[in-house]
Amino acid sequence: MIPPKPTPRPDKVSLWQYLRLFRKDLLSAQPQRLYRAWMAEFRTPFFRSYMINQPELVDLVLKKRPADFPKSNRISEGLRPLLGESVFLANGEAWKRQRRIIDPAFEGGRLKDTFPAMLAASQACASRLRARVGDEIEVEEVTSHVAADVIFRTLFSVPIEHEIAAEVFQKFRAYQRQQPLLNLAAFVPLPRWAPRFHSDSAWNSANDIRKLIEQLTVKRAADIAEGRAPDDLATKIMTTPDPETGKCFETNEMIDQVAIFFLAGHETSASALAWALYLLALYPDWQEKVAHEAQALRDPSFSTMSRLKISRDVFREALRLYPPVPMMVRESQCPERFRDRDISKGAQIVISPWHLHRQERLWDNPDGFDPSRWSTANGKACQRNAYIPFSAGPRVCTGAGFAMVEGPLILSMLLRHFKFETIPSKTPVPVAHLTVRSKDGIWLRLVER
16 A cells, blocks of 8 residues: 555646646646656756756755755745745845844753643644544644644744634635645746736735734734743744844844744644644554554653654654655756756756655655654665755754654644544545645544544
8 A cells, every 4th residue: 555646747748738737736747757867857948947856966955065056036936925034035144144043942952841832732632623533524624723733832822722823823724725835936937027926815815924923923022021921932032132243033024934933833744744644544553553652641741752753753754755845946056067967057956855755766665654664774874865854954944853843742642542544535635735735635534542
C-alpha cells in the first residue's frame, strides 16, 4: 500500500498546457522524471528556471553560498499581500536584522516555557473531539484549529476561542484556499502595471487578517508599556532590540512577523498533522504503536517528550512524504555552472522538498510510509543530505524545534484517546495551496479508544 500522491503530467507538454496545469495545481504539473533527475531545466519565452534535486547542489545554494542565491522576488508576488516585508520574504540586511530580533525568542529554555500552552491546546482539541466520536470528520479542519490554538496561546497567551483569534482563524482558512504558494507571477515576468494574479477575495482576506493582527499587536504594545504584558513569544519579540541598532520592531513590522508566524507555525503544522493522521489511519499497526507509547502522557511534562520517539518518527515521515512547503525559489546573483550547464544571472533556482524527499536514487522505498527508516543507515544518511522540510542553512525555519515538539505531542494526545479509520470512498489527493493540502479535504472516521 502506497500513500497517495498526485498523478504527474506527461514528460512533454506545451508551455500553455503547462501553465494551465500549473494554475490548477503546482504538484501535478510536474513530470514523473523529476523523481529521478538530479537537475531539470524549464524554458519559457521569458527566462529559464532550474530545479535542482541533487544534495550537493541543494547544499551549495542553501548552506554554502546562500548570499549568492537569495529568495526570488517572484515568490513575493503571491505572498506579499499577507506577509508584507516579513522575515520569510526579506533578503540581505533587512532579513539579517529581523532574524537578530526574532531568533532569541526561540532559543534555550523558551521551548520548554511554551510547552504548557501546547499541552493545553492539545488537551482542548481532544475534549472537542469527544462530541464527534463515531462521525466522519474532516481532519484538516481539526488540525488547523488545534495548530491555530497553539499559535495564539504561545504568541499572545489567548486561546482560539478569543474573539479576534477566532476571526483570524476563520479568515485564514478562507485565504489558504484562495492563494497558492506560487502563483503564475512567480514564473512570468510582469511589468509594474500588469495584474498580479490575486483574486479580490484573496486580497480582501489578507487585508482583513492584517487588520485583526494589528489589533492584537497594538494592544500588546500598550500592555508592555504599562508593565502588564504576559511573558510569551509576542512580548519577547516586541521587547528584543536589534543588538546592532538597539531598535525594536515597529508596529507594521510586527504585523508582518505575526503574519508569518501564523503561516509558518499554524498552516504548516496543520498540514503535516493532517497527513500524519491519515497515514496512521492507513497503517493501523503504526497507529497502535503511537497509541501505546502515548500512555507516557499520564505524566504531561516537557521531559515526557523524549519518550515519544515513535510519534516523532511518524511525524518526521509525514513531513518527508508531504512537506508542507513543497517548493522554494531562489535567484542566481551571478553566472553559475551546475552539472555542465551554464546558469545565467537572474535565473530561477527551484528547490523542491517534495521531489528531494522522494528522490529515487537516494531513498529506500521513497514513496512508502516507513517511520522505522530513521533508524536505518539509509534513513540517517538521507536525513542529513536530502531532508529539508524546514529548509536548511541560515534560512532554516526558526520554529523547527517548536514544530518537532508540537507535532508529536498533538499526535500522541489524540491517539491516546481516539482511533482514526480511513473511509474507502474518500482517498485524499495532495495539492499545493499555501501548503500541501488535500484537494477535497482529508476525511477519517473517529472512533473512541
